[in-house]
Amino acid sequence: MGAGRTLRRTALAAAALAVLAATSGCTVPVDAVAGIAVTEDGHLLGVVLVCGHRIDAAVLHAGDGSDHEGRAGRWTARSAHGPGLTTWTLDAPAEGWDADGPVAPLVAGTTYTFYGATTDNSWASTAVSFTTADRDGLTPGNVRYDRIGPGGDSSPRTVPIEEFEATACREG
Numbered sequence: 001m002g003a004g005r006t007l008r009r010t011a012l013a014a015a016a017l018a019v020l021a022a023t024s025g026c027t028v029p030v031d032a033v034a035g036i037a038v039t040e041d042g043h044l045l046g047v048v049l050v051c052g053h054r055i056d057a058a059v060l061h062a063g064d065g066s067d068h069e070g071r072a073g074r075w076t077a078r079s080a081h082g083p084g085l086t087t088w089t090l091d092a093p094a095e096g097w098d099a100d101g102p103v104a105p106l107v108a109g110t111t112y113t114f115y116g117a118t119t120d121n122s123w124a125s126t127a128v129s130f131t132t133a134d135r136d137g138l139t140p141g142n143v144r145y146d147r148i149g150p151g152g153d154s155s156p157r158t159v160p161i162e163e164f165e166a167t168a169c170r171e172g
Contacts, residue, residue, distance in 0.1 A: 032125035033168040034058070034115045035145030036090075037161065038138045043089045044106070047143050047161070048081065048116040051169035053123045055116040056080040060090060060103070062110050072112060073103035076119065085165050090114075108132045129156070147171050 032055050035047040048055050060073040073090060075097045088094035091103055106112065109131070116125035128145045134156070138144055143164040146154040148171070159167075 028117070028121050028124040030126055031123050032116050033145055033164075033171075034125040034128050035143040035164060035168075036114055036128055036130055036135065036138070037087065037143045038135065038140055039089065040140045044091050044135060045087045046075070046090050046114060046116075047085070047087050047145070047164070048125055049085050049165060049168050050081055050083050050116075050125075052083055054080040054082050055086070055118060055123065055125060057117045057119050058097075059115055059117065061113045062104070062107075063113055072106070074100040076100060080118070085161075106132050106135065126154075 031053045032048050032050045035049075037045040037047050039045060046058050046060075048058065056077040056079070058075045059071060062070055062072045075088070075090070075094075077086075078096050078098065086096075088097045091105075093099075111129055111131055113127045113129050115127035118124070126146060126148055130144060134144060138158065141161055142158050143161050144156060144158045145164065145168060147157045147168075148154050
């Protein structure tokens with residue numbers, strides 16, 4: 001009887017671990033900071049500062065529960081971008097990046113999230129959330145990004161691109 005009870009407990013523990021493993025989400029390590037900027041002629045730029053590894057993809061997502069919810073755009077780099085700053089136009093053809101289909105026009109009143117990633121899910125960037133009003137408030141040479149605080153909370157921040165490049169990896 002004691003051996004049967006031990007066997008049942010072991011089987012239950014193994015089953016519980018299997019369920020836990022199957023339902024636990026894995027997170028991709030963050031090693032880059034994403035932001036947005038605008039060009040002199042008003043084109044939206046994706047901005048990714050890779051802190052130590054690489055990024056070779058990026059996603060723009062509409063996620064406010066509106067009728068426009070879903071992926072608004074996805075880009076794949078022709079070659080991975082290692083440590084340093086990379087920028088490209090999100091609403092026009094860009095050197096070194098290919099849009100994976102047409103990019104949806106941004107709609108007023110919708111909140112968008114932009115982030116960098118890798119196609120093999122080994123690395124990711126932080127995400128930046130914005131609206132068309134946030135984009136329209138940007139001036140060329142400045143980057144809007146979400147600074148992650150010590151408690152994990154994020155706050156939007158707009159800084160000159162040089163300051164972003166010099167400080168964003170240390171802040172995040």
